[in-house]
Amino acid sequence: MPDLALKLVNITKKFPGVLALDRVCFELLPGEVHVLFGQNGAGKSTLTKIIAGSYQPDEGEIFIHGEQAIFESPHDARIAGISAVYQEFSLVPQLTVLENLFLGREIVKGGLLDKESMQGKAEESLKRLEFDLDLTARVADLTRAERQMVEIAKAFQEKMSVLILDEPTASLTDKEVKKLFEIIRKLKSERVGVVYISHRMDELRKIGDRITVFRDGKYVDTLEMADADEKKLISLMTGTEYTEVFPTLTHTPGKPVLTVQGLTTASGLRDVTFTVREGEIFGIAGLVGAGKSRVGRAIFGLERITAGSSLLFDRPLEKMNPSKAIKNGILYFPADRHKEGLVLCRSVRENQTLAAVPLFEKGPFIDIGREKSTVRSLIDRLKIRPPHIDQTVNDLSGGNQQKVMLARGLTRDIKVFIFDEASCGIDVGAKRDVYWLLKDYAEKGMAVIFISSELPEILNLCHTVMVMHAGSPCSTMPGSEATEERILAGCFGYDFVNSAQLEIRDDLSGRTVAANAPSQYH
Amino acid sequence: MQSVKRIFITVGVLPFLLVALIILFSLAESRFMTLSNMMTVSRQATYLVMVTCGQMITILCAGFDLSVGSSVALTSIVTAHTIVSLPHPAGGITAGVLVGVATGTALGAVNGLTISLFRVSPFVVTLGMMSVAHGMALLVSGGVPIFNLPDQFNEYLAIGKLCGIPVPLFVASFVVIGIYIMLTRTRVGRYFYAIGGNEEAARLSGIHVKKYNCLAYILCGALAGLTGVMLTARVASGEPNLGAALPLESIAAAVIGGVSLRGGEGSVIGAIFGAILIVLIRNGMDLMNVSSYLQMVVMGCLLVFAVVMDQFRLSLKGR
Numbered sequence: 071m072p073d074l075a076l077k078l079v080n081i082t083k084k085f086p087g088v089l090a091l092d093r094v095c096f097e098l099l100p101g102e103v104h105v106l107f108g109q110n111g112a113g114k115s116t117l118t119k120i121i122a123g124s125y126q127p128d129e130g131e132i133f134i135h136g137e138q139a140i141f142e143s144p145h146d147a148r149i150a151g152i153s154a155v156y157q158e159f160s161l162v163p164q165l166t167v168l169e170n171l172f173l174g175r176e177i178v179k180g181g182l183l184d185k186e187s188m189q190g191k192a193e194e195s196l197k198r199l200e201f202d203l204d205l206t207a208r209v210a211d212l213t214r215a216e217r218q219m220v221e222i223a224k225a226f227q228e229k230m231s232v233l234i235l236d237e238p239t240a241s242l243t244d245k246e247v248k249k250l251f252e253i254i255r256k257l258k259s260e261r262v263g264v265v266y267i268s269h270r271m272d273e274l275r276k277i278g279d280r281i282t283v284f285r286d287g288k289y290v291d292t293l294e295m296a297d298a299d300e301k302k303l304i305s306l307m308t309g310t311e312y313t314e315v316f317p318t319l320t321h322t323p324g325k326p327v328l329t330v331q332g333l334t335t336a337s338g339l340r341d342v343t344f345t346v347r348e349g350e351i352f353g354i355a356g357l358v359g360a361g362k363s364r365v366g367r368a369i370f371g372l373e374r375i376t377a378g379s380s381l382l383f384d385r386p387l388e389k390m391n392p393s394k395a396i397k398n399g400i401l402y403f404p405a406d407r408h409k410e411g412l413v414l415c416r417s418v419r420e421n422q423t424l425a426a427v428p429l430f431e432k433g434p435f436i437d438i439g440r441e442k443s444t445v446r447s448l449i450d451r452l453k454i455r456p457p458h459i460d461q462t463v464n465d466l467s468g469g470n471q472q473k474v475m476l477a478r479g480l481t482r483d484i485k486v487f488i489f490d491e492a493s494c495g496i497d498v499g500a501k502r503d504v505y506w507l508l509k510d511y512a513e514k515g516m517a518v519i520f521i522s523s524e525l526p527e528i529l530n531l532c533h534t535v536m537v538m539h540a541g542s543p544c545s546t547m548p549g550s551e552a553t554e555e556r557i558l559a560g561c562f563g564y565d566f567v568n569s570a571q572l573e574i575r576d577d578l579s580g581r582t583v584a585a586n587a588p589s590q591y592h
Numbered sequence: 593m594q595s596v597k598r599i600f601i602t603v604g605v606l607p608f609l610l611v612a613l614i615i616l617f618s619l620a621e622s623r624f625m626t627l628s629n630m631m632t633v634s635r636q637a638t639y640l641v642m643v644t645c646g647q648m649i650t651i652l653c654a655g656f657d658l659s660v661g662s663s664v665a666l667t668s669i670v671t672a673h674t675i676v677s678l679p680h681p682a683g684g685i686t687a688g689v690l691v692g693v694a695t696g697t698a699l700g701a702v703n704g705l706t707i708s709l710f711r712v713s714p715f716v717v718t719l720g721m722m723s724v725a726h727g728m729a730l731l732v733s734g735g736v737p738i739f740n741l742p743d744q745f746n747e748y749l750a751i752g753k754l755c756g757i758p759v760p761l762f763v764a765s766f767v768v769i770g771i772y773i774m775l776t777r778t779r780v781g782r783y784f785y786a787i788g789g790n791e792e793a794a795r796l797s798g799i800h801v802k803k804y805n806c807l808a809y810i811l812c813g814a815l816a817g818l819t820g821v822m823l824t825a826r827v828a829s830g831e832p833n834l835g836a837a838l839p840l841e842s843i844a845a846a847v848i849g850g851v852s853l854r855g856g857e858g859s860v861i862g863a864i865f866g867a868i869l870i871v872l873i874r875n876g877m878d879l880m881n882v883s884s885y886l887q888m889v890v891m892g893c894l895l896v897f898a899v900v901m902d903q904f905r906l907s908l909k910g911r
Contacts, residue, residue, distance in 0.1 A: 370796075396798035410796055413789035415856045424786055425797040427779045435777045478797070 073135060075100040075263030076121065076152075076232050081130035083116055088465075090116045092287045093130070098232065100261040103254060105274050105295070107267075108284035108307055109497035111467025114267050117284075118234045121265065122154040123147030135231070145174075151231035155221050155238055163210035167203055168192055171224050195226055200249050215242050215358070222250065233257060234265045239273060240495070243358075251277050269497060271300055285309055308499045315502045316530035317509040319549075323350035323533055327517040328400075328486050330369065332378035338541045339364050342378070346486065346517040351508060353528045353549070354521045356538030357561050362521045363405060365538070366488040369519075370395045370402035382485070396425055399485035403476055405494055405521075411475040414464040418454065419445045421463050421474050426482035448477045453503055469500025476507060487511055488519045493527060505531060525554060539563040601909050604850040605901040606862065610869055617876035624879055637871040638764035639819050639826075640841055641864050644849075645771045646815030647842035648863040652775075653808045654788040654855025655707065655714035660816040660842055662725035663699045664835030667692045667820025669729045672738035672830020681742035688745070692821040693814060699725055700813015704806035714809075722839070729832040738830030749825035760822055767815065772860045784808060789856025837891070844895035845870050847902060870894070 849866025
């Protein structure tokens with residue numbers, strides 16, 4: 071029997087009303103990158119949390135290098151050489167990078183913190199990781215990508231035999247991802263076993279050795295990465311035959327609905343002009359920080375507008391705020407569903423009708439019966455699981471939460487939808503449902519503004535694509551003429567039509583633009 | 593064991609406490625489980641129930657109101673002052689009641705406007721208001737109670753019965769039913785829950801967050817004002833130190849009743865039972881001759897215990 075870095079036998083974990091893991095077995099070899107794959111809610115995160123000691127299994131056994139281990143806490147797991155980098159950050163925003171790196175394992179000399187040696191150690195590990203971080207900066211002041219780097223650096227402070235990475239590249243640029251992969255390869259050569267969770271196929275292909283698929287808390291299959299093609303994985307993951315992820319748009323847009331003219335905001339948008347038509351899916355692409363979200367937020371009244379105008383049909387929209395925007399038939403779905411989208415502690419029903427409560431009123435009271443039947447039909451239509459209208463949203467998986475939020479638009483008369491990263495952090499199955507919903511909205515004649523960092527979505531789903539660069543639209547093209555090269559060039563501020571002309575060099579790294587595209591576009 | 597856990601996760605620690613205390617007091621004191629004592633308890637409970645209804649609304653919106661006690665005191669003084677300075681008893685009482693409720697409402701409005709317009713934390717604003725309102729009550733009254741209220745005041749609003757039901761109980765039932773309907777069946781209630789659960793999500797859903805947040809404090813103030821008037825009738829004098837225990841007791845009642853201090857969760861029914869529990873504990877301790885000083889210690893512990901149990905419930909839920 072080979073020496074296993076980690077072996078899980080028949081792990082079962084129950085939450086009230088849910089069987090999160092059902093007799094799951096898992097083996098991790100030293101020096102391999104083992105990918106966990108499955109829909110949101112399939113049990114991947116629960117499994118990693120059990121490995122890392124955050125949860126205790128109800129049944130089953132854990133073996134580390136052949137020896138049985140019982141972890142009462144993340145601390146126990148860390149001592150056994152298991153480090154984890156989670157999707158949600160475990161950093162204290164008020165503390166500095168250095169303080170966070172050593173949180174819970176401070177180096178002490180004579181009862182006082184030994185700042186110098188901590189600083190030395192931190193600098194050393196950052197250098198090894200080639201992360202460019204200011205140790206004295208407060209975490210609150212860092213960008214998302216930088217926080218992710220701190221999170222990773224924190225895990226690397228310890229000697230380890232197992233590393234868990236849960237969507238580690240979610241907000242890293244391509245350069246940073248490359249560095250991360252180099253480090254992972256180095257760790258592999260040091261015989262560290264890596265458990266890797268990601269939904270990004272290209273990435274898995276690059277770094278993964280084996281892949282294990284989960285569905286509904288059960289183990290489905292383990293494949294060699296080389297044998298795993300996308301169609302096969304998706305059908306294993308969903309348990310159904312593979313169907314097309316992106317719907318085909320068959321209809322043509324009608325007359326203009328929203329016209330934005332020279333929009334400029336205090337937050338850095340400059341002179342944004344575009345028109346969205348009836349039934350059109352209007353994609354907005356761009357790098358993080360290019361201002362693509364801000365366009366949506368500005369139209370919805372969340373940004374301070376300093377110049378420019380927007381017209382809905384022929385009516386000017388002035389001094390907007392969310393409540394006015396919704397009254398005018400404009401609805402914005404934020405990128406961060408937890409922070410801005412959902413009231414997690416309330417039910418599916420209340421969340422779905424939140425923007426339309428007055429429409430369900432009969433006299434001064436809410437007509438609960440009518441509300442319930444509306445929500446029930448939405449749940450059926452969007453395949454929200456489990457299909458309980460009075461379940462708290464918190465208990466749903468990410469994909470289902472997203473559907474609950476996006477269904478909000480179906481409860482009232484909306485003319486313009488603004489989707490901001492509508493498929494962020496949800497599995498392929500849920501993504502497919504979201505895309506079909508979008509098509510549905512568009513076919514009904516609504517104008518859809520689709521802001522996205524995922525290039526495939528932009529390429530496959532839009533009638534028109536606008537690429538943002540540094541706060542302004544750089545290029546706008548019909549969806550049929552959009553190519554990967556052209557959009558990426560637009561992201562870096564170049565507009566060209568013929569992809570043969572691609573000879574543009576990125577001023578920062580000297581590599582070609584396409585080669586140095588940010589990871590979010592892979 | 594599983595079903596006990598499920599009850600605990602869904603409704604919290606309250607049912608267990610209630611059963612345990614009723615058994616304990618019934619065994620320790622024979623007068624506890626008598627009809628006349630239960631009547632006393634329900635009479636006493638009405639006042640705390642009303643304040644708790646207001647308090648829970650602010651807690652639903654992820655805030656709280658520390659000034660409810662001082663509002664009751666100031667209302668009491670203003671009401672008594674109005675009544676004694678008007679010559680005609682009936683007219684004076686009517687005016688006193690209206691002015692009293694208006695006083696509470698006005699204090700709530702100041703709280704609400706300061707919190708929502710200037711984005712100051714409810715803790716600071718209502719803590720300040722607690723001192724301001726109590727200070728004003730002492731200033732107006734000179735620190736001494738206002739006596740010589742007409743007998744009708746006490747007879748109508750404290751002892752009297754309406755359709756066979758004691759007036760305070762009648763008023764409290766009215767308040768409870770009203771708040772219950774508001775929270776479960778109207779837009780206002782729905783928005784309170786949404787704002788407390790996630791203010792940003794509520795705002796992006798087109799809800800006028802500031803307006804409704806402010807309204808929560810106004811309602812809380814109005815209910816404190818109403819309670820102040822009713823309590824003044826009960827003690828038959830304007831008392832500048834009335835209601836000193838109410839902030840703690842009302843917050844404790846709401847939290848024990850399952851209203852989450854994080855906002856967005858809780859029901860009126862729970863909060864009322866929380867209030868009844870607290871009154872039962874006070875009543876039981878009174879019967880057992882526990883000193884009022886020790887009672888204060890118990891109440892403080894109870895509040896902290898309730899929050900600890902709420903936290904524990906949350907961790908069980910998350911697992």
